[in-house]
Amino acid sequence: MKKIKFRSRLVAGCFAAALLLFTSVACSKDNQDEVADAGPKEVQLRNDATLGSVLIDKDGRTLYSFANDATATNNCTGGCEPVWPIFNVDNLSSEKLGSGLELSDFKSITTGSGKKQLTYKGRPLYYYAPLVNGTNVKEDAGKTGGENIGGVWFVAKPDYTIMLTNAQLVGHDGKNYTSTYTEGTGKTLYFTDARGVTLYTFKNDKQNKNNFTAADFSNNGVWPIYETDKIVVPSGLDKSLFGSITVFGKKQLTYKGWPLYYFGQDNMVMGSNKGVSYPAPGGIWPVPVKNMAAAMP
Incomplete structure (x- = not known):
């Protein structure tokens, strides 16, 4: 009787070991097939x-x-x-x-x-x-x-926080504007975020001082702050000229001391730059450009 029990256990043990080996080989083959199916990274x-x-x-x-x-x-x-x-x-x-x-x-x-x-x-x-x-x-x-x-x-980079777009400025009034914010045609090379959404500055701001945003952010929908403190820019721009300030607990990116904003009516659409004529023409909310003057203290 003891011999029969021993043999039964031995057979069961051998069967389990064989099953484990088969499973391991099968899994290994499946993994290899998955790697092969994935192919090179395009x-x-x-x-x-x-x-x-x-x-x-x-x-x-x-x-x-x-x-x-x-x-x-x-x-x-x-x-x-x-x-x-x-x-x-x-x-x-x-x-x-x-x-x-x-x-x-x-x-x-x-x-x-x-x-x-x-x-x-x-x-x-x-x-x-x-x-x-x-x-x-x-x-x-x-x-x-x-x-x-x-x-x-x-x-092309995955982590830009500033990019450049070279395009015609078209205000919210549908009129074309030059880089001097007078009516006319001609491309302007200006700053955007990584997805090509236009950024702006406010002429009434001071050096590293946001003079527009309300403490409760009730007007942030009109001119949302560009909320980041990361600085990743194309090599043609001087990284040291960018910085960030804290606006009522939130970080806002700056360039040459100018706080950077979006325009709500652009609806975060790539290439839209309607804010250049809002609330009126004349450069009240100019787009940031490489050679713009630094903000005054």
Whole structure:
């Protein structure tokens, strides 16, 4: 009787061990299949020693954005196209994105020539392909030679808090304005947030002093403060000229001492800059630009 019980236990033990081994092998194979199915990451992040975290493709080539693309539209046409080839990934999925990137930040657009192009946070993405022996050749992996070319081309980054947009100013009255806030046509290169939403300053503010926002934030819907103290800017801007102040317990970003705001009627829409003529024309709420004068004490 004891021998029968012993043999039963032995058989049961062997069966359990075999089952465990089979399960381990199966799980291992499943995991390998999942890795294989995921494939290469079509868009990834690379840490650049000078520029910080930048977007790259699966081969390590740097991706760029164009300040003239104010409204998620490709404005790189004609002779611009060979130098700045478009970047696209069909059927992008979260599995094709590297760590630190969100699928919701990417969209697809169709260019004027009918090509598909991927955008990131509203901005179309490009490669840089300078002339090499008379031929446009995409720069090698790890290079960032396109950064700040013309003051309007920048590496794509996940963490900008200030970006630049080069566009026509159109007030809430529907009229075109120049950078001097007189009626007229002509692009102005001004500051936005990472998603291309226009930022403003208030002419009645003083150096590092917000003179608009009420203590209870009851008027914040009209001119919301740009609420951040993080400073990540394109290399063409001097990071040391940015700072932050505390406004009734909230942080507000500043440039040359000017507190930065949104305009409520822009509705956080990329490229809208209606605030330049509100409540009246004349630069009461000018957009911040690189060479603006510092705020007075």
